[in-house]
Amino acid sequence: MWTPLVVLVGAVCLALAAWAGWRAVRDEPVILKQLLLGGVAEALLVVQLVVAGVLAATGRGPADVPTFWGYLVTTLLVLPFAAAWAFAERTRWSSVVLLLAAATVAFLQYRTLQVWVGP
Numbered sequence: 001m002w003t004p005l006v007v008l009v010g011a012v013c014l015a016l017a018a019w020a021g022w023r024a025v026r027d028e029p030v031i032l033k034q035l036l037l038g039g040v041a042e043a044l045l046v047v048q049l050v051v052a053g054v055l056a057a058t059g060r061g062p063a064d065v066p067t068f069w070g071y072l073v074t075t076l077l078v079l080p081f082a083a084a085w086a087f088a089e090r091t092r093w094s095s096v097v098l099l100l101a102a103a104t105v106a107f108l109q110y111r112t113l114q115v116w117v118g119p
Contacts, residue, residue, distance in 0.1 A: 003113065005048050010109040012041045017102035024095035030086040034098060038079050041105065045076050063118025071115065075108045 016037050020030065049072060055061060062068035082101030086094035 005044070005051060006109050006113045009041060009044045009048060010106045012037065012044060013102045013106040013109065016041060017099050017106065020095045020099035020102060024092050024099055027092045028095060029090045029092060030094040030098050035083050035087065038083050038098070038102070041102070042076070042079050045072075045079075045105075048072070049076065062112075062116045064115050068112060068115045071108050071112045075105050075112070078105050078108075 016034065019034055019037070023030065023034070052062075052068075052072060056065075078101050082097050086098045089097065
């Protein structure tokens with residue numbers, strides 16, 4: 001159950017990063033539709049947090065608990081901060097910020113999967 005959710009969140013974030021990158025190349029700021037997609041990614045991250053909590057409570061938790069929860073909490077914070085920055089900054093740099101944030105969350109999803117499985 002864990003891997004498909006990680007893949008889904010990663011795919012949504014990579015799509016958002018590609019979209020933001022396209023807008024940055026075209027010298028355009030973030031638009032509301034992109035922030036809505038970021039909201040979908042954030043909702044999936046909350047679902048992921050609940051699933052991880054249930055799995056950990058039933059004894060099927062990650063191999064490295066502190067690192068895993070550190071990554072998971074960080075992923076929850078990155079997109080909202082980037083969205084607030086992108087909303088305030090109405091230049092192409094808002095697209096760059098969103099690109100970097102979405103790529104960071106996608107990478108952190110990869111790391112959470114690695115930490116969950118263990119060495």
